[in-house]
Amino acid sequence: MLAPAAPLRRVTIQGGQRMPAWYDILDLAADSPEDAQGIAAMATSLGQWLANWRRSTVILGGFSQGAALSLHAALHARVPATAVLAFSGYLPLRHELPPAAEDSPPIFWGHGTRDPILPLEFARIGATILEQKGYRVEWRDYPMAHQVVATELEDARTFLRQQVMGGSRPEVPSSA
Incomplete structure (x- = not known):
């Protein structure tokens, strides 16, 4: 498992405060302008970083902005991914989303019904657009705020077991 950390950068919506962020967030309204250049640069960096790790199975995933970057990297930048896990995120640059390709990864998207940061409706817009473009999306909502809960992780x-491992359980080495 590889878990890159976002670099420190100034974030407009936080009054220019330096904080871990993959790209600048200008606003969280559904039709607000987005940092397209920053999103593309981080997706490219992520793809280059992953190229150093030769693995047959790459699952991109993240929480909030990390979920958005994972979706963008796999679907716009075509970073090779076996699946995408999006936890309490959104679909960035959704008006530029290309149609699904035959090898587009399946997407698990979980979101809180009481999320005060990224409202459920905003996330659902992204999931609906993905489905309309032909992507395979498993949508789940949970009675939670902007967070991840155990039930969501189990789902x-x-x-992953169904989509990536063909329904099989991973083998656990015996302690003989």
């Missing part, structure tokens, strides 16, 4: 694990 994501089941999704």
